[in-house]
Amino acid sequence: MTTSQQPRSDALPLDEKSVADYLRENSEFFQNNPSLLADLDIPHSCGPAVSLVEHQVRVLRDQNSQLKRKLMDLVQVARDNNRLNERMHQMTLGLINTTSLQALLDTLRENLQGEFNADSVTLRLASVPDALARECGVDSFQRDAPEVAHFETFLKSSRPQCGRFKPEQLSYLFGDQAQAIESVALIPLGDKCACGLLAIGSQESSRFHPGMGTLFLTHLGELLGLLLSEYCQPNG
Numbered sequence: 001m002t003t004s005q006q007p008r009s010d011a012l013p014l015d016e017k018s019v020a021d022y023l024r025e026n027s028e029f030f031q032n033n034p035s036l037l038a039d040l041d042i043p044h045s046c047g048p049a050v051s052l053v054e055h056q057v058r059v060l061r062d063q064n065s066q067l068k069r070k071l072m073d074l075v076q077v078a079r080d081n082n083r084l085n086e087r088m089h090q091m092t093l094g095l096i097n098t099t100s101l102q103a104l105l106d107t108l109r110e111n112l113q114g115e116f117n118a119d120s121v122t123l124r125l126a127s128v129p130d131a132l133a134r135e136c137g138v139d140s141f142q143r144d145a146p147e148v149a150h151f152e153t154f155l156k157s158s159r160p161q162c163g164r165f166k167p168e169q170l171s172y173l174f175g176d177q178a179q180a181i182e183s184v185a186l187i188p189l190g191d192k193c194a195c196g197l198l199a200i201g202s203q204e205s206s207r208f209h210p211g212m213g214t215l216f217l218t219h220l221g222e223l224l225g226l227l228l229s230e231y232c233q234p235n236g
Contacts, residue, residue: 120201141196190225
């Protein structure tokens with residue numbers, strides 16, 4: 001009865017001569033495994049100085065590592081955008097299938113707080129009857145109100161604005177919750193805030209910042225502007 005061979009993990013490590021003999025007998029090894037070359041550190045005998053070849057190899061290896069990191073970052077961004085687009089698509093379907101202002105606003109709040117992790121959502125709508133506004137939990141937006149003067153830049157640009165807002169702006173947008181809000185995404189509803197504005201607040205200071213993309217927010221504002229036009233009259 002023969003004894004079984006020892007598992008590979010129990011074998012003695014290969015010595016340098018065995019490795020050298022193997023590579024000598026298998027000269028195509030690095031051709032078949034080119035990725036290993038990027039991980040090898042092969043010094044060149046140039047005394048204390050670094051040879052040009054060695055320097056070039058190091059530069060190319062660093063560039064390769066940087067490109068790999070950039071590629072992984074791009075892949076992550078693409079995945080995040082796919083998830084964002086899917087959530088936006090589902091929210092859009094939910095919004096267009098509503099049949100009342102109350103249902104529309106409830107769907108919007110549920111999605112922003114549930115799917116997009118908003119800590120606070122405020123809507124200020126233009127020319128909505130007082131009874132309907134109270135029923136739906138929305139505040140009035142009047143362009144000539146004194147508090148609206150704090151948003152002059154936002155109103156002129158009529159584009160989403162993200163970042164940290166001043167205390168008086170937070171107070172107008174979030175009322176009693178203002179002190180807890182660290183960053184905001186402010187979105188015009190309709191052309192030049194014809195239907196009002198939407199404020200999304202976060203307790204994280206870095207959640208909304210001036211350098212972030214606003215394409216999603218712009219599309220959301222345009223969509224809501226169309227859906228709300230049935231209930232809101234443009235300001236004169």
